[in-house]
Amino acid sequence: MIAILGAGKMGEALLSGVLRAGRRPSELMATARREERGALLRERYGIEIVTNAEAARTADTLVLAVKPQDMGALLDELAAHVPAGRLVISMAAGIPTGFIEDRLGEGVPVVRVMSNTPVHVDEAMSVISAGSHAGEEHLKQAEELLSPVGKVLRIPESLQDGATALSGSGPAYFYYLVEAMVDAGILLGMPRAAALEMVIQSAVGAAVMLRDSGEHPVLLREAVTSPGGTTIAAIRELEKHGVRAAVLEAIEAARNRGRELAGG
Ligand SMILES: NC(=O)C1=CN([C@@H]2O[C@H](COP(=O)(O)OP(=O)(O)OC[C@H]3O[C@@H](n4cnc5c(N)ncnc54)[C@H](O)[C@@H]3O)[C@@H](O)[C@H]2O)C=CC1
Numbered sequence: 607m608i609a610i611l612g613a614g615k616m617g618e619a620l621l622s623g624v625l626r627a628g629r630r631p632s633e634l635m636a637t638a639r640r641e642e643r644g645a646l647l648r649e650r651y652g653i654e655i656v657t658n659a660e661a662a663r664t665a666d667t668l669v670l671a672v673k674p675q676d677m678g679a680l681l682d683e684l685a686a687h688v689p690a691g692r693l694v695i696s697m698a699a700g701i702p703t704g705f706i707e708d709r710l711g712e713g714v715p716v717v718r719v720m721s722n723t724p725v726h727v728d729e730a731m732s733v734i735s736a737g738s739h740a741g742e743e744h745l746k747q748a749e750e751l752l753s754p755v756g757k758v759l760r761i762p763e764s765l766q767d768g769a770t771a772l773s774g775s776g777p778a779y780f781y782y783l784v785e786a787m788v789d790a791g792i793l794l795g796m797p798r799a800a801a802l803e804m805v806i807q808s809a810v811g812a813a814v815m816l817r818d819s820g821e822h823p824v825l826l827r828e829a830v831t832s833p834g835g836t837t838i839a840a841i842r843e844l845e846k847h848g849v850r851a852a853v854l855e856a857i858e859a860a861r862n863r864g865r866e867l868a869g870g
């Protein structure tokens with residue numbers, strides 16, 4: 607039995623992915639802070655909605671999907687109810703496995719996960735790290751849970767805040783670029799719908815080539831960039847405006863914010 611504690615955006619996305627992958631609703635339970643939210647999840651997925659304490663007592667795997675700021679309160683609520691040997695999987699940004707171990711009692715196996723919203727389309731990037739009491743079998747269980755909704759990669763926990771900044775937040779950077787490109791289309795007089803269609807299909811085409819061609823991104827970009835042509839005129843402006851440096855600093859800022867989150 608898997609329990610998703612705090613089934614908001616990410617928790618629900620994982621829940622629906624796990625059901626799409628063939629698990630039965632009777633193998634899953636969830637908790638929600640608001641009653642209406644619980645009722646909606648029960649109706650939408652046919653799963654049982656329980657209290658956090660009930661989930662802790664019953665489920666073999668507890669998936670913590672609350673916001674980092676709510677993690678301390680959730681763990682205080684769970685502490686008295688988690689029997690030894692329960693696997694705890696945390697999806698929260700910035701919360702070290704040690705923070706959870708300290709509050710749930712020594713010996714609890716914790717796996718920290720950073721996934722991203724493409725869980726919705728089974729194209730997530732999930733990176734996982736073992737806490738000090740989690741071993742191979744626990745990492746395998748986390749991989750089994752997450753691999754139906756995308757790729758899974760093991761990394762040392764010291765890189766988790768970096769992964770949060772890179773792939774956890776990653777989809778937002780691509781959406782931001784799409785927004786900016788659509789604005790450029792508007793500037794050039796395109797109807798918004800046409801601009802959006804052109805940009806989305808360019809993004810999808812570029813993403814599929816990146817994934818499937820095995821070519822390095824630099825080579826793919828060079829293939830678009832004709833001598834004396836249009837692309838290099840655009841690239842010169844991107845370089846002039848320091849876009850690469852802005853990306854480096856932005857992702858470093860996201861990593862640094864992740865490091866602050868456990869402190870509230
Ligand atoms: N949104 C994203 O792109 C990503 C989010 N994350 C992480 O996933 C976690 C959840 O994020 P979202 O789904 O975006 O947030 P959310 O706010 O949509 O979901 C959290 C849910 O937890 C519920 N909740 C809070 N305290 C509770 C408690 N004590 N008992 C039961 N339910 C409780 C809230 O009512 C809410 O529905 C966060 O820790 C975040 O860092 C990770 C990767 C990507």
Ligand SMILES: O=C(O)[C@@H]1CCC=N1
Binds near residue numbers: 699770775
């Ligand atoms: O913005 C956030 O804090 C979360 C973590 C990764 C993506 N969204």
